[in-house]
Amino acid sequence: MTMAATRTGARSAASAGESAPAPAGSRTTGRLGRRRPGGAARRSNALWAALFLAPTALGLGVFYLWPVVQTLYYSFTTWGPFGGHTWSGLDNYRQILHDPDLRSAFENTAWYCLLGLLGIPVSLALAAVLGRPGRRGVAAYRTLMFLPVVTMPAAVAIVWRWLYNGDYGLINALLRKVGIHGTYWISDPHTALIAVVVVGIWSTVGYNMVILMAGLQSIPRQYYEAAEVDGAGPVRQFFALTVPLLSPSLFFVTVLSVIGSLQTFDLVYMLIGRTNPALPQTRTVVYLFYQDAFIDNNRGYAAAMAFLLLLVIVAVTAVQFRLQRRWVHYG
């Protein structure tokens, strides 16, 4: 029963956008105002609702919804060096399509998304091993593995810059022991992107692991017992039972991972930095946006860029929801 409840929960979570209003409609008993259809009661309900909603509606309206409209408007303008802006129609968008920097930023961002997904099997393996019934020391392991998640990216980047250092970093020191001559990981254009991806995975593995462990716990033990009676070994059990039953959680984690990667900024800003020779190979769309909007004061162009990113996020997420039907099983 509890399991069924969490499972449905997972679905509404993962598909927040499309299915959320449905449960609202299906549970109307007890909701204020249903029993008394009179005009006075309705008005009083509307008043109460307005009272409860006012702060959030105002805050979201001013700081989240109106800015979308404004950014859309700015994306059709050109900004002067001292702040004023003039209407320039589709110029920004035309320029964007031929901007080699943005193109490479999108390519880099795509790599962050794809390579970042490699963290999910790692998280799944950890969740499966740690979540096995009767495992000792779960809390201690979990706490330690979760540390990177709660640490601010700014601090994470400082530590990793040192680990990656080509001359006296720990990674190269360890490699030297096995006779490998390591490179300058974050300033070498060939390795810098991978280096950022590794840190990105490092800081999200614990988060994904916790979500997947919760998913694992909702799978009834009896399924495994039955599978064992049928002669399925651990590997077979994993692929025939765990993966399909866990697919809603896996889907959720995948969607989050991709959306997060599409917005990569902090790590590149702190780990790579403005003067790094590998910046063109690691710069993301959001980094370019920040640079255009707040360093070069080219806000109209940056606004157009942000809109393009929104379109990409919506499109990628929509595709994921489409593909979901092929591999995600809701109990």
Next chain:
Amino acid sequence: MASLDGNSVLVRLRARPRRRRYGPIGAHTFLIAAVIALAGPFVWELLTSFKSLTESTAVPPTLLPSNWHTGNYSSVFSGIPFRSMLFNSVVNALARTCGQLLFCSMAAYAFAWIEFPGRRVLFGVFLSVLLVPSQLLVIPQYQIMQSLHLLNTLPALFLPGMFSAFGTFLLRQFFLALPPELQEAARLDGANPLRIFWSIMLPLARPGLTALGILTLIWSWNDLLWPLIVNTDPGKMTLSAGLASLQGQYLTDYPVLMAGALMATVPVIVVFVVLQRRVVEGIALTGTKG
């Protein structure tokens, strides 16, 4: 494994005790390796923060500092106004968290339990905010702060972050899970919605509130882009932005940088370790509920 039933039973009988004996060792080796990879850098950070600059660049690196230098920590205080930044970070995180807990729970309650015209449409509008990346909003948000003359002030840090579509959605799920009879009974007893919300619904939604509160606290503490943009005056920065400027000053002076990074993360690590169960439960809840 084996396809014949008799065989598989035999295999199982033999395999089982063996897995019990060796399984945990293999598993713990794997887990300890993961812990070294995930938590090891923190140990290294701590040790390096006590080394001298020359020792920190030694090849091969030393494990323990030969001399425990505390000077790196005082360098942090002379490099950046650490105390004000700590204060700013605390105010920022608390204001955002309190704001979200209050405002989101109010809105969530209305969406879950009050019937009013246009509810679905409005909820849809709220949800659409979830899809918009924060970068899209940053330019106009910055200009709002500018026109309110709030740049380089504390409120600039936390004002937009006090409202959240995600929080509203998360808490609404919690409110919806409560039994409708409660609301009905309270209403028949003559309680008005404010009272129902405050004395009945809020206490029952405590797990949700805790989860949202802790997540908001941690995210606000770690947020970088927004504080970096609105507050450029070092005395008004948060610690995350402060670390960026510390890195600008002490480019490769890693012991000082590590000391700064460590001090900036310790508060959130302490909160996490003390509340670790609730944090983990909260994260798991967002994965299954919100």
